[in-house]
Amino acid sequence: MSGRRSNIIIKNAEEIRKIEIACRIVAETLVLLEKYVVPGVSTLELDSIAEDYIKSKNAHPAFKGYPVDDKFFPGSLCISVDDEVVHGLPSERKLKEGEIVSLDCGAYINGFYGDSAVTYPVGKVSDDKTRLMRVTEESLYLGIDQARQNKKIYDIARAIQNHCERNGFSLTRELVGHGIGKNLHEDPAVPNFVPPLLYKNRFPNEKLLLGMAIAIEPMVHFGRKEVKTATDGWTVVTSDKSPAAHFEHTIVITQDKPLILTSRN
Numbered sequence: 001m002s003g004r005r006s007n008i009i010i011k012n013a014e015e016i017r018k019i020e021i022a023c024r025i026v027a028e029t030l031v032l033l034e035k036y037v038v039p040g041v042s043t044l045e046l047d048s049i050a051e052d053y054i055k056s057k058n059a060h061p062a063f064k065g066y067p068v069d070d071k072f073f074p075g076s077l078c079i080s081v082d083d084e085v086v087h088g089l090p091s092e093r094k095l096k097e098g099e100i101v102s103l104d105c106g107a108y109i110n111g112f113y114g115d116s117a118v119t120y121p122v123g124k125v126s127d128d129k130t131r132l133m134r135v136t137e138e139s140l141y142l143g144i145d146q147a148r149q150n151k152k153i154y155d156i157a158r159a160i161q162n163h164c165e166r167n168g169f170s171l172t173r174e175l176v177g178h179g180i181g182k183n184l185h186e187d188p189a190v191p192n193f194v195p196p197l198l199y200k201n202r203f204p205n206e207k208l209l210l211g212m213a214i215a216i217e218p219m220v221h222f223g224r225k226e227v228k229t230a231t232d233g234w235t236v237v238t239s240d241k242s243p244a245a246h247f248e249h250t251i252v253i254t255q256d257k258p259l260i261l262t263s264r265n
Helices: 014-036 043-056 129-147 153-164
Strands: 075-080 084-086 100-109 114-121 177-179 186-190 211-214 217-219 227-229 236-238 244-245 249-252
Touching: 014 043, 014 100, 014 114, 014 249, 043 075, 043 100, 084 100, 084 217, 084 244, 100 129, 100 244, 114 129, 114 244, 114 249, 129 153, 129 211, 129 217, 129 249, 153 186, 186 211, 186 236
Parallel strands: none
Antiparallel strands: 075 084, 075 100, 084 236, 100 114, 177 186, 177 211, 211 249, 217 244, 227 236
């Protein structure tokens, strides 16, 4: 069986600078949105705030109109609530106290993309949901710490998987992180789990090279790993209706430690 051929694009300093500009807009958007994540706000309102801010920076919301299987994503954000893992559609739905909401944001400017996600609590949430968010974010940073020159994709995946599963959580298998640059999704695929034998061709264990830009994004479930797509054709939900969290950063491989381009600090 032949392996999947990847087309990894190494970025030069100027290209990384342009990706960083897009990533800075994404990070600023997610920081802005945090104060609006309160009970009673609609997800459509959050989407509008994000779109207005991104456009005020002369950028384009990367997800709006993004094509998948002959359909086009209608929102500027993917907004996923509680058992919605990713790709949730903005709507008139109002957030409720105790829910958690994942905001996935992308921006396109000067020919390059930035991409990041964060999960916020809506008011006071349960201890279980708080722990789910904490462990998911911790796993992201553990994965990022493995993203070093001459290490491999599975080093990232193993760090994320081990931390989440040690804490009793499971990970989405159908969706993974990705390379990023002139395209929103590029090679390599960055899974959040070490693929079993039959998946290794789909997710090759690529060597991490200087100048690679990748988006690492653990999607973690409180319950089982199985997911399904909702009737809207976009939103991915946990099959057992357990809550899920999603954190993501765009990073670049450097000669030293990985550089987080979407840091919100």
